[in-house]
Amino acid sequence: MGKLAVVLFVLFFTMALGGCTPQPVSSESAPPPKAVNLKTPLVDYNSVRVVQLASEEALLIDGTYYEVTAASTFTTVSGEPLQPEDLQPGDLVFLTASKTTTGQLPEKGVLLSLVKHEDDMSQQISIAIAHVLENQEMGDIIAPEIKSVNSHLITLQFRDWANQHKYECIVNLKSLAFHVKEISGSIQKTP
Structure with missing residues (x-):
């Protein structure tokens, strides 16, 4: 019985020490989520961004x-290279960028990297958003x-x-029918 107590004590002590390791802290943006299976990738639609206009310059x-810029990178979730002109209004993307806050719309920034979501659900959502736009x-x-x-x-x-x-705006993904209503919380325009 004494050997079992020693083994349990060593096991408990090892597990306790394993939980005390400090975790590294990073000030960089989190990388885009990796798809486990390209047919059904896990996409957090509340964190994706919507392309409204796209050109080679901005x-x-x-x-x-x-x-x-020349340093800006464009890819799809599957890692395929992408060109800025390949993007369409409504496309769902994850981006890393720097942004200058001016208090007036549109703000300005510099794009560092962009990853386009390409799974079936993201494409359906992109079509619906483009239809609304x-x-x-x-x-x-x-x-x-x-x-x-x-x-x-x-x-x-x-x-x-x-x-x-x-x-x-609420959009039906199948029929593309949508309804728009004004909501409270309008933003005051700055002079």
Whole structure:
């Protein structure tokens, strides 16, 4: 019985010490999530960003014009290279960038890296968001943001560029039918 007590004590002591190891701290952006299986990657749709406009020189994402430089990198989740002109309005991306806050829209920044989500669900959501961007009647909108996703509906929020009113939009992923309503919490425009 004494040997069993010693083995248990050593095991307990080893486990206790293993939990006391300090973890490294990083001030860098977290890397994009890696897909375990390309057919069904795990995507946190509340943390992805939506491309609103794309060109070789700049991208409009989250109300910020990100300058594309020679150092900017573009890939898909599967690691395939991508060109800025391959991006379309509504595409879901993870980005690493620097941003200058000016208090006025659009903000400005420099794009460091961008990873495009390409799984089936992300493509369906991208199509639905592009449909809303092209067909909504609220005026020039900025900073579309995904608030929730389920099997057949997506909820977005965005602002009107001119008057900064805030809107919520619910889109059916199958039919692309959508409904937009103004919500409280409109942002005051800074002079």
